[in-house]
Structure formats: structure tokens, C-alpha cells
Amino acid sequence: xxxxxxxxxxxxxxxxxxxxxxxxxxxxxxxxxxxxxxxxxxxxxxxxxxxxxxxxxxxxxxxxxxxxxxxxxxxxxxxxxxxxxxxxxxxxxxxxxxxxxxxxxxxxxxxxxxxxxxxxxxxxxxxxxxxxxxxxxxxxxxxxxxxxxxxxxxxxxxxxxxxxxxxxxxxxxxxxxxxxxxxxxxxxxxxxxxxxxxxxxxxxxxxxxxxxxxxxxxxxxxxxxxxxxxxxxxxxxxxxxxxxxxxxxxxxxxxxxxxxxxxxxxxxxxxxxxxxxxxxxxxxxxxxxxxxxxxxxxxx
Numbered sequence: 480x481x482x483x484x485x486x487x488x489x490x491x492x493x494x495x496x497x498x499x500x501x502x503x504x505x506x507x508x509x510x511x512x513x514x515x516x517x518x519x520x521x522x523x524x525x526x527x528x529x530x531x532x533x534x535x536x537x538x539x540x541x542x543x544x545x546x547x548x549x550x551x552x553x554x555x556x557x558x559x560x561x562x563x564x565x566x567x568x569x570x571x572x573x574x575x576x577x578x579x580x581x582x583x584x585x586x587x588x589x590x591x592x593x594x595x596x597x598x599x600x601x602x603x604x605x606x607x608x609x610x611x612x613x614x615x616x617x618x619x620x621x622x623x624x625x626x627x628x629x630x631x632x633x634x635x636x637x638x639x640x641x642x643x644x645x646x647x648x649x650x651x652x653x654x655x656x657x658x659x660x661x662x663x664x665x666x667x668x669x670x671x672x673x674x675x676x677x678x679x680x681x682x683x684x685x686x687x688x689x690x691x692x693x694x695x696x697x698x699x700x701x702x703x704x705x706x707x708x709x710x711x712x713x714x715x716x717x718x719x720x721x722x723x724x725x726x727x728x729x730x731x732x733x734x735x736x737x738x739x740x741x742x743x744x745x746x747x748x749x750x751x752x753x754x755x756x757x758x759x760x761x762x763x764x765x766x767x768x769x770x771x772x773x774x775x776x777x778x779x
Contacts, residue, residue, distance in 0.1 A: 519611045520558040522549035523573065523600050523658075524620035524674075526749060527758070528564035529593065532735050533747035539590040546752065549618060551759035556766060558615055562593040563603050569624045570654035573600045574661075581624035581631075601661055608665035617662060618762055620674040620711075622693050625651050637685075644689075648696045655700040672765045673701045673708065674758065677715035679734070679748060681726035709765030714757050733757060 522528055530545035538544040553560035565572075567582025576584060576599050586592075596603040608614055629647050633639030655673075662671065675694035678687040690712065698708050715728055724731035729746035733754035739745045750758060 517559045518615040520560045520616040522562040522618045524564045525568045526566035528620050529566050531566045542591050542593045548755045548759040552763050570621045581627045605665040608667045615669045618672045652700045659704040670769050671706050674711045707765050707769045709761045711761045714761040
């Protein structure tokens with residue numbers, strides 16, 4: 480497999496324990512031009528990729544109600560995206576459903592995903608790639624729920640979380656290696672873009688530092704696999720740094736607002752549609768920087 484010079488690049492998304500992965504490019508054959516419009520793309524990952532909203536009621540019964548960043552980058556890059564993400568997916572459960580998740584299997588038990596499949600996301604990805612040899616892009620955002628599992632295990636005790644971080648980061652790295660190898664073994668020769676995580680509030684040094692540790696592992700393993708890294712962390716930070724937001728991703732309109740009886744502005748940890756568009760642009764930038772740029776975006 481020919482690897483793109485410069486390797487994968489990671490981009491970020493994170494908050495109190497939100498973390499993620501920005502993907503990089505494996506081998507590919509050239510820019511996205513009009514002649515290559517509608518080539519397949521595959522989106523893997525967690526609830527951010529899915530377009531999840533924490534309080535959506537009966538909306539969960541129709542997955543079309545949830546729009547993640549792959550649904551934004553697909554038209555921009557003239558790619559036909561299949562989004563197989565699962566809310567609550569961890570880097571381990573993405574590989575095998577017997578591994579702990581943070582709600583993925585429970586969600587699948589009462590509501591449909593964007594794509595119906597049995598087994599794990601990686602199982603489906605292998606099948607998809609073997610049947611779609613011309614897949615141009617695989618995007619991945621995973622890892623935040625690994626941190627949430629640790630947070631739950633520690634009942635939010637900072638000392639416990641700190642003590643558990645080395646093992647978490649080591650296992651995350653191993654799971655990413657396994658995922659990248661499986662995609663390669665399934666015959667994928669397109670561009671692999673792995674995203675990192677944003678911070679919920681860049682003024683919160685503790686939470687932002689945790690996100691940066693996750694992102695560092697994501698970046699290291701992605702680069703080791705020969706990919707490029709897209710920086711969601713900086714993409715959100717740029718918008719949240721406006722004076723009116725003061726580093727707060729919620730105040731910047733990048734996160735979903737939640738009902739509050741006191742009518743105070745509060746948000747959940749998931750991107751709003753504005754936030755999803757920011758993430759999409761970060762993934763597009765990584766894809767184009769991997770040598771796919773001459774054809775440009777459809778809106779360029």
C-alpha cells in the first residue's frame with residue numbers, strides 16, 4: 480500500500496471527558512475531480528459522527544433526523560457517504576461488540592442507525608471495503624467514550640481518572656492500530672481521515688488538558704499508520720475564541736442547546752449543526768491536504 484507523504488492528520492473534539500480522533504490519508508490516486516464524483520466514502524465512529532442529540536424524544540425512531548458532519552462533507556467533496564456510526568461507540572466496541580461500549584448496543588436495541596447491520600462497525604467496514612474497492616475516503620472519530628467509561632468507573636473522582644489515564648491511552652492506541660490494520664487488510668487504498676476532539680470550554684484547563692492527551696494518542700497512532708491529521712480541536716477553538724464566547728463552545732453556538740427551566744444557556748456535549756459544519760470543514764481540509772485538493776470542493 481502506497482502511503483500519502485506526510486501521513487494521517489488528527490483533528491479535535493473534546494470536553495469534560497470528550498475526546499476524539501482525526502483521520503489521515505492512506506494511499507490514493509489523485510485529486511477529487513468531477514469525473515470521480517459520487518465515489519464511495521465510509522464514515523465510522525461515535526455519536527458525534529451520528530449527529531446525536533441528547534434530548535430528541537420520538538426523533539430517535541428516524542435516523543434521518545440526525546445529521547453528522549459526514550452528511551456535510553459528502554456533498555462538498557462529491558462523495559457518496561455511508562455513515563455507519565453508533566452513538567456510544569468506544570474504540571474497543573467499534574472492533575467487537577463484546578467489548579464495553581458507552582451505550583451503543585443499548586441505542587441499537589431501541590432505535591435504528593443510519594445503516595442497518597449486525598456485528599461491529601469494523602466488521603461492516605471490512606465487508607463494505609471488500610465490495611467497494613473504489614472507496615475514496617474513510618473517516619473516523621472515536622475515543623471520547625473511552626474517556627467517559629473511565630469517568631463513570633471513577634464516579635468523576637479526579638485522582639482516579641488521573642490514575643486510569645495511562646492504561647486508557649495505551650488501550651486506545653492499540654485499538655486504533657487494530658482498526659487501521661483491518662481497513663488496510665480489507666483492501667482500502669483511499670484516504671483515511673481520523674479526527675481528534677474539541678473542548679467544551681477552552682478556558683477549562685483541566686478538561687481541555689484531558690482532551691489534548693486523548694488527541695495526542697490519536698495523532699501519534701494515525702501518523703504511525705502513515706496518515707494525515709485533521710484538527711477539530713483547533714477548528715472549534717478558533718470559533719469559540721470570539722469575544723462573545725470567551726472560549727466556551729456552547730456560547731459559540733457549536734453545541735446543542737438543552738432545555739433549561741431557568742432559561743440559562745446550557746448545552747449538551749454534542750455539536751449543533753453549526754458545530755457539525757465546522758467539523759466537516761476540518762475533515763475536508765485534511766482530505767484535500769492529503770493530495771486530493773486539485774479538484775477542490777463542490778462549492779469552491
